[in-house]
Amino acid sequence: MSAAPPADRCYRHPDRRSWVLCQRCGRTVCGECQQQAPVGVRCPECVRELRTEQQTMQRATRRAAGAPRTAVGRRARQWLAQPAPVTIAIFAVTALVGVLQILPGELASAFAYFLPYSLFEPWRFVTYALVHAGVLHFAFNMLVLWMVGPPIEQRIGRLPFLAAYVVSVAGAAVAVAWFTPLSAVVGASGGIYALFGMLIGMQRMVGRVQPSLLIIVGINLAITFLFGGISWPAHVGGLAIGLAIGFGIGLADKRMRRARTSTSSWIVIVGVAALLAALFAARVATLL
Template sequence: MTASTSADRCYRHPDRQSWVLCSRCGRTICGQCQTQAPVGVRCPECVREERDEQRQTQRQTRIAHGGPRTELGRRARAYFAQPTPVTTSIGIVTILVGVLQVLPGDLSASLLWYLPYSLSEPWRFVTWALVHASPLHLAFNMLVLFMVGPSIEQRIGKLPYLAAYVVSAIGAAVAIAWLQPGSAVVGASGAIYALFGMAIGMQRMLGRVQPALLLVVGINLAITFLFGGISWSAHVGGLAVGLALGFGIGLVDRRMRSGAGVWIVIAAVAAVCAAAFALRILSLLG
């Protein structure tokens, strides 16, 4: 009598009578606990087990085809599969550093570009592009970054774009070392002007430069020289580095049509920047 009573009761809700069985495990389930399956119905436990088995099968298939082994790896791959993840990442890191600047402690002093500290603290060649003098300074640079950067990233690729951005920041720092060696400078402006230069150079080598781009660059250069407190050497140096990268990439892209050509140009510009800095240090020591 007890066995008969328990057999026709939902295993999750003993107060509910039912004659429907899970087609997978055979347990009695009421209407609330039933999930429709291709054949019959499933109980909640079987639905959960089937879902876990399906996820495990998908994971094994993904790994077998070279996919990431962990959920973190899968999310990272999905992030970098976006059209412009490097531009987004540069923006996020720069904005995060900008937020950290308002906290107690002089973060800018540890990251800004200052030639006398460059040899003992080489990270300053790049980190000066992450700190800014004010929220407006940060906002303007990030606006231009997201206006110009994505098209270049999509054109030359993610890693080459990141390398070009880093080389641009280094090149602009080298220009400061030559033109305003006593200046302490912050801001992504040097690298941003390099993006302007890259866009101009690539457009010129692959077709025709957009007049709107030339107008924007001209206006910004005028502002550079008309107002005080702006590092004109960083802007001019960054623009020169960007033009070298842009014309070079446009040239090799037109002739070689190979991803290796982009890396050759970036490496060549980086080598010139390194040589120029070495000459500057020797000139100061001599």
């Protein structure tokens, strides 16, 4: 067992003489070992111990405040703190499925909406919006989603926005069931036109609709009817559903005298979803 160094020697370097003491533990430290403190100096061990104590206290404070304990939870919170996380998530999932379409397989046919199949595979009412007929089809839909989605999401909230998008996509499929029941449909266009309609409805209820928005929607509607291979029921149906949701949310906010309330958004979205479910049931009854 080695003897302790003399009091005038550094506890880490016994061959070095010093008269400076650690402000925390009182041990002698040489110039190389001295760590500057708010008052006096500290030895390296005390510096490490204090850093560990501070990190432990910070973690305890974050946990007490409800902060996530894991790295995954922290990253999830950072993602949710973005201005439009749901829009980004829809974009990312659709892009991932678009990449998977390049691989060998029948992903498009497995996800596409086709009424006879959808009666037994109900996920097709939503998954058809994740597959596209080509690169241009995908690029246009995602460009509009990126431009129109964030302001709507910030206006009505994350979960209401996700619900409105899903209801709109499924509602566009219901419109296809009514007007072209034997056609197969792919693409997010129904949901995209619904976003156009929501934006128009909400802008109209709070003021004046941007003329540029009306021009863009008008041009795209003209393209829908001028070119073949485009499902006009999905486009027109999605636009009508979006208008209903947008005007409904704006009107409910005015009646409730509260701006940006999620309650009014949920009331309108659930009401539209119930109406679409009734319309689909009625259509299936006429076909059976």
